[in-house]
Amino acid sequence: MELLPTIWFIAIAVLWTGYLFLEGFDLGVGMLMKGFARNNTERRVLLNTVGPVWDGNEVWLLTAGGATFAAFPLWYASLFSALYLPLLLVLVALIFRAVAFEYRGKVDNPRWRARWDWAISLGSLVAAFGVGAALALTTTGLPINANGDREGGPFAWFSAYAVLGGLAVVGFSLLHGLAFLALKTDGDVRHRARQWFVRLLPVLLLPIAGWAVSLQLLSGEIWTVLAVVAAVVAAVVAWNFARKGAEGRAFLSLGAFLLLGSASIFGAAFPVVLPSTLDPAFNLTISNASSSDYTLGLMTIVACIGLPLVLAYQAWTYWVFRRRVSDAHIPDAHSFLPAIAAKALAPKD
Amino acid sequence: MDALEIARWQFGITTVYHFMMVPLTIGLGLVVAVIQTMWHRTGKPEYLRMTKFWGKLFLINFIMGVATGIVQEFQFGMAWSEYSRFVGDVFGAPLAMEALLAFFVESTFLGLWIFGWKQLKPAVHLACLWIAVIGSAFSAYFIIVANSWMQHPVGVEMINGRPVMTDAWAVFTNNTALVAVPHTLFGALAVAGAFLLGIAWYHLWRRRHDGIDTIGADGKVIPGEAAIPGRDRTDHAVWIRSLRIGAVVAMISFAGTALTGDLQGKLMFEQQPMKMAAAEAACHDGTGFSILSVGNVGSKNCDDVVAVIEVPGILSFLAKGDFTTEVRGVNSLLDQYKADYGTNLPDNPIYGDRAGQEIQYVPVMEVTYWGFRMMIGFGGVAALAALAALWVTRKGTVPASRGLMRLAVFGILAPFGANAAGWIFTEMGRQPFVVAPNPDLSGIDQVFMFTAAAVSPGVSAGELLTSLVVLTAVYAVLLVVEVKLLVKYIRGGVVAAMPELAHVPADENEDATPRDGGPGKPGGTDDVLAFAY
Numbered sequence: 001m002e003l004l005p006t007i008w009f010i011a012i013a014v015l016w017t018g019y020l021f022l023e024g025f026d027l028g029v030g031m032l033m034k035g036f037a038r039n040n041t042e043r044r045v046l047l048n049t050v051g052p053v054w055d056g057n058e059v060w061l062l063t064a065g066g067a068t069f070a071a072f073p074l075w076y077a078s079l080f081s082a083l084y085l086p087l088l089l090v091l092v093a094l095i096f097r098a099v100a101f102e103y104r105g106k107v108d109n110p111r112w113r114a115r116w117d118w119a120i121s122l123g124s125l126v127a128a129f130g131v132g133a134a135l136a137l138t139t140t141g142l143p144i145n146a147n148g149d150r151e152g153g154p155f156a157w158f159s160a161y162a163v164l165g166g167l168a169v170v171g172f173s174l175l176h177g178l179a180f181l182a183l184k185t186d187g188d189v190r191h192r193a194r195q196w197f198v199r200l201l202p203v204l205l206l207p208i209a210g211w212a213v214s215l216q217l218l219s220g221e222i223w224t225v226l227a228v229v230a231a232v233v234a235a236v237v238a239w240n241f242a243r244k245g246a247e248g249r250a251f252l253s254l255g256a257f258l259l260l261g262s263a264s265i266f267g268a269a270f271p272v273v274l275p276s277t278l279d280p281a282f283n284l285t286i287s288n289a290s291s292s293d294y295t296l297g298l299m300t301i302v303a304c305i306g307l308p309l310v311l312a313y314q315a316w317t318y319w320v321f322r323r324r325v326s327d328a329h330i331p332d333a334h335s336f337l338p339a340i341a342a343k344a345l346a347p348k349d
Numbered sequence: 350m351d352a353l354e355i356a357r358w359q360f361g362i363t364t365v366y367h368f369m370m371v372p373l374t375i376g377l378g379l380v381v382a383v384i385q386t387m388w389h390r391t392g393k394p395e396y397l398r399m400t401k402f403w404g405k406l407f408l409i410n411f412i413m414g415v416a417t418g419i420v421q422e423f424q425f426g427m428a429w430s431e432y433s434r435f436v437g438d439v440f441g442a443p444l445a446m447e448a449l450l451a452f453f454v455e456s457t458f459l460g461l462w463i464f465g466w467k468q469l470k471p472a473v474h475l476a477c478l479w480i481a482v483i484g485s486a487f488s489a490y491f492i493i494v495a496n497s498w499m500q501h502p503v504g505v506e507m508i509n510g511r512p513v514m515t516d517a518w519a520v521f522t523n524n525t526a527l528v529a530v531p532h533t534l535f536g537a538l539a540v541a542g543a544f545l546l547g548i549a550w551y552h553l554w555r556r557r558h559d560g561i562d563t564i565g566a567d568g569k570v571i572p573g574e575a576a577i578p579g580r581d582r583t584d585h586a587v588w589i590r591s592l593r594i595g596a597v598v599a600m601i602s603f604a605g606t607a608l609t610g611d612l613q614g615k616l617m618f619e620q621q622p623m624k625m626a627a628a629e630a631a632c633h634d635g636t637g638f639s640i641l642s643v644g645n646v647g648s649k650n651c652d653d654v655v656a657v658i659e660v661p662g663i664l665s666f667l668a669k670g671d672f673t674t675e676v677r678g679v680n681s682l683l684d685q686y687k688a689d690y691g692t693n694l695p696d697n698p699i700y701g702d703r704a705g706q707e708i709q710y711v712p713v714m715e716v717t718y719w720g721f722r723m724m725i726g727f728g729g730v731a732a733l734a735a736l737a738a739l740w741v742t743r744k745g746t747v748p749a750s751r752g753l754m755r756l757a758v759f760g761i762l763a764p765f766g767a768n769a770a771g772w773i774f775t776e777m778g779r780q781p782f783v784v785a786p787n788p789d790l791s792g793i794d795q796v797f798m799f800t801a802a803a804v805s806p807g808v809s810a811g812e813l814l815t816s817l818v819v820l821t822a823v824y825a826v827l828l829v830v831e832v833k834l835l836v837k838y839i840r841g842g843v844v845a846a847m848p849e850l851a852h853v854p855a856d857e858n859e860d861a862t863p864r865d866g867g868p869g870k871p872g873g874t875d876d877v878l879a880f881a882y
Contacts, residue, residue: 047882052464055415056457059448065422066445073437080426080433081805087427088816092823095416099827102412105882106834147698149430149807291438292513299442306449314457320468 004296005286008071009273011303013266015067016135019060020169021176021258022314026050026057028177030097030124031170033117036196040110042189043117044330047101049184052321054101056314058094061131070299074289075138075273078148083134083157090130097123128173129166136165136211139265140218141275146282148274161211168208172258175204179238179254182247186326190247197242197250205235205257212261215268224267231260352810353703353801356428359817361776363420365769366824370414372768375489375534376541377407378482380598382475389475395586398579398843398850402587403545405846408463409834413827415456420820422448428813431699432783432803439505439514440495443521447491454484489537490530497526499784500775501620502796512796525620528612535605536728536771538598539764543731545595546738548839550757552588553747556580562746570745578851579844587843589745596735599764603732606767610725611667618668618676621785623686623710624778626679627717629664630654633678638663642718651679651711679711686710690786694801703801712780720774727767734760 029050037043050057069076080087100119104112140161143151150156178200181193212228238253273289276282290296381403388396422444425433433440458481465474504519505512514520556562561573562585572585618625630642632651637659662672669676693707694700738757741748747757779785786797837845844850 044882051882052460053457054460056453056460058415058419059453059456062419062422062452063445063448065426066441066448068441069422069426069433069437070441070445073433073441076426076437076441077430077433077805080423081428081430081808084427084805084808084812085815087423088819091420091423092819094419095823095827098416099412099830101882102408103830103834106409107837144807147806148434149805151807154809154812291441292508294517295438295442295514298514298517299445302442302446302449306446306453310449310453310457313454317457317461320461320465 002287002290002293004293004300005071005290006271007300008067008290008296009266009270009286012064012067012071013262015060015064016266017259017262019057019064019131020172020262021255022057022060023054024169024173024176024258025180026054026177027124027128027169028173028175029180030120030177031128031174032121032177032181033124034121036192037189040113041327041330043113044105045185045189045325045327046181047104047120048325048330049181051101053314053317055098056317058098061094067299067303071291071296072273072284072286072289073291074148075284078144078150078274078284078289079134079138079142082142082144082150083137085154086130086133086157086162090127090134093123093126093130095123097127124173125170128170132169133162133166136161136168138274139211139215139269141277143278144274144276144282144284145278148282148284151278161214164207164211164214168211171204171207175201176254176258179242179247179251182242183251184324186324187328189326190324194242194245194247198239201235201239201242208261212264215265218268219272220264220268224264227260227264227267231257231264234260350810350814351702352808352813353804355810355813355817356804357800359428359813359820360424361773362817362821363417363424363824364776365772366828367414367417367421368768368772369765370410370417371489372533372537372540372765373410373544374407374414375482375485375537376539376598376602377403377410377544378478378485379538380541380545380594381407382478382482384594385475385478389471393586395583395590398583398587398847399591401846402843403591405838406544406548406835409831409838411459413831416827417824418452428805428808428816429783429803430805430807432798435511435798435803436498436784439502439512439520440498442514442517443491443495443498447488447495451484451488451491455481455488458484486534489533490526493529493533494521494523494526497523497529500779501525501616501787502784503787505796507795525613525616528609528616532606532609532613535602535609536764536768538602539606539728539731540768542595542597542599542602542735543761543764545591546599546735547595547758547761549588549592549595550738550747551754551839552842553585553592553742554749554751554754556585556588557746557749558751561585564744564746568744572745579842579847584843585746589742592742592747593739596739599735600732603728603735606728614667615670620787621779622677622788623679623682624712624717624775625668626677626682627712627714627778628721628774629676630656630714630718631664631676631678632680634675634681635678636663636665636673636675637661638667639718651683651714654714679714683710685788689788690797694799697802699802699806700799701806706801708781708799710781712778717774717778720770720777723770724767724774727763727770731760731763731767734763 029046033043033046037046065076068079096119100116100123104116104120107113137157137159140159143156145151175197178193178197182190182197185193209228209232212231216225216228234253234257238250238257241247241253242250271286272283273286274284276284291299381400384396384403385400387393388400425444458477461469461477462474462481465477469477498520501523502512503523504514504516506515507513553562556573559575561575561580563571563573565571570585572582574581614625629639631639632654637656639656640658640660642654642656642659664676665672665674668674687710690710691708693705694703696704698704700706734757747754781799781801782797783800783803784796784798
């Protein structure tokens with residue numbers, strides 16, 4: 001077994017886990033803009049809990065993608081081209097969602113806001129579903145040929161695992177978003193988020209558990225099965241903390257659930273990075289899909305410097321914005337007198 | 350249409366679009382950081398207002414660069430999987446580093462800057478913006494390192510038919526990148542300069558038009574006050590200073606692009622002689638720089654091109670620094686390329702249906718010739734206009750002419766045009782290669798790739814057409830939205846970005862308010878949200 005490709009397999013698993021942990025809650029909060037938030041003030045409470053951090057969280061996705069390109073170019077090329085249309089959907093969802101965060105409050109008009117609210121909630125939903133489907137399919141397989149190209153047309157990727165993975169990330173993100181809101185807001189939103197968390201936890205974690213368990217049946221090992229059991233324990237612990245009102249611990253326990261669940265999934269998939277459903281001989285593995293040791297060595301040095309720095313300054317950001325947000329903190333809607341509209345008031349010489 | 354053609358159109362459209370937002374982000378970010386530093390040092394209210402106003406426009410634009418940047422990274426794997434497989438060992442690293450070392454910094458610290466007006470000490474808050482701006486420059490560096498490797502592949506060895514990185518230092522100090530980075534950064538500053546100049550001109554004109562500012566007997570401006578929030582004497586200082594900063598930035602950045610562009614040109618004459626010959630529509634070897642050449646549109650025969658006006662010696666000066674060295678023209682290069690790389694695409698499955706087709710070594714000359722001239726022309730016009738603007742406004746305001754105001758506002762587009770033309774020229778001039786071969790480096794001369802081999806073999810033309818249509822439509826809608834929002838906030842003036850100006854009594858200005866000056870609830874004491882979505 002090669003050392004550097006193994007390290008980079010772990011690094012990419014860590015990047016995806018970091019992405020799901022961080023963007024997970026802002027995707028969840030985004031989805032909750034519809035259905036959970038009851039009025040404009042509550043929606044703004046939701047938005048402002050993730051306002052300073054969502055963009056930094058999304059960079060984890062870019063880093064996971066870029067690291068896959070650098071460390072496993074053949075994995076990157078096969079996965080991204082095979083999932084052409086679903087990833088197009090993810091891109092469009094992420095574009096609208098990003099722009100919506102920034103533009104929603106820029107015009108004081110209910111119709112304008114309603115449109116961007118839909119962009120945020122649907123964008124978050126579609127992005128979470130698409131990322132989940134892609135991750136599930138890279139663990140369960142795609143119809144790729146000897147060159148790594150998809151056979152069977154634009155929809156050949158579709159399978160029950162795609163749906164399961166999509167639901168898994170949507171469900172986890174929703175729950176994680178609720179845990180985050182309970183931790184970061186005050187008043188009614190906080191109360192309701194905790195209530196929803198306790199009620200919905202079993203349902204929302206079911207698909208991700210299903211994905212982890214089915215992967216154990218496909219290619220599990222003893223330690224990965226144990227990781228699934230530990231993840232279930234972490235979920236129960238999270239539920240119990242939330243019931244008692246210990247929001248911070250509930251949030252962290254759910255994080256532990258994600259860590260264990262993702263370890264069980266990536267661990268079971270290892271050393272295959274993209275199985276071929278046509279012929280196991282076409283499987284992409286850490287050996288036949290990776291970059292040279294020189295490149296991986298360079299990237300290892302860069303990651304050892306870069307990643308701790310990222311963790312440090314992102315942690316600092318969460319510290320700076322640690323205060324809970326509530327209805328009372330939301331300033332008045334951003335309206336202004338355009339200078340031009342006021343020209344009639346100007347003195348004339 | 351062929352899948353390859355669609356994928357190329359998509360990459361071109363999405364990249365040129367992305368690169369409308371990015372230069373404004375880089376250039377305006379630096380300008381706002383400088384202005385906030387001036388506010389931090391002097392405490393003058395006009396600098397705070399300038400920070401808030403230009404910062405608001407910066408953010409409206411920034412998010413579009415972010416949103417369209419994700420497409421760029423995904424697109425290599427989605428539409429260009431053969432390219433990704435071929436270059437991944439060397440090309441993926443700068444992209445991953447861009448995300449890990451630069452874009453993380455930019456996004457995180459910009460979030461701190463936007464929301465941290467009250468939570469952070471003023472010096473720390475300012476430092477966050479500087480860190481984000483430096484991050485965006487590093488971002489540009491890593492992306493250009495990746496692009497430069499496609500223009501001039503270095504630091505690799507061919508192993509099993511693929512380039513494998515053997516010398517990271519060579520890749521990250523590629524001379525092509527080292528001149529392209531400052532060229533691109535100056536190009537970004539040129540955009541910011543024209544942006545400040547045009548918008549500040551509009552507001553100074555507006556103040557005259559509304560009768561707030563008047564002209565004294567000595568021809569100098571007499572700034573006035575109107576009983577409208579934000580339209581006081583400080584407002585005049587905001588715009589005249591913005592205008593002057595913009596004009597100076599525009600001129601410096603043109604000088605910078607010209608100097609770095611000259612170095613880049615000389616490199617390109619060595620590294621990609623065909624690109625430069627095509628930039629000149631120079632069919633035969635010679636020394637003359639063409640001012641105007643015409644040919645039969647669409648003609649593939651170089652000899653149809655006739656140089657109408659040509660200045661002898663100048664082409665040699667651009668290429669080699671003297672007036673006599675002959676620069677090779679398209680015709681003699683064509684023979685050399687055919688001898689070195691064949692006349693037809695090899696019979697290899699990675700070319701798909703394109704295998705065996707004749708290779709067109711001459712780029713589309715209408716594009717390279719005019720792209721090169723538009724880049725220089727737009728850049729030069731913007732710099733001359735900036736110089737004229739400084740002269741015209743020496744007495745403190747702009748002329749009352751509505752036509753001149755419109756010219757200044759539409760002038761904002763000139764450096765955008767120069768940037769787009771420059772990139773279209775350099776990318777289309779590289780064709781038919783996606784990784785251009787090095788003509789003079791004997792050791793690794795097998796490192797090249799035809800664009801015809803780069804597209805994803807498993808992706809159908811239908812899929813590519815779908816994404817081309819969807820992305821173009823989404824981008825078009827968002828362009829309308831962004832421009833409308835920018836116009837709204839530009840017309841709104843400073844008070845649009847600083848609603849607190851409307852809340853203070855008329856006889857006070859923000860001098861009296863605390864330095865943080867964020868838009869909290871009037872009279873409230875909360876510091877949870879200094880800024881709120």
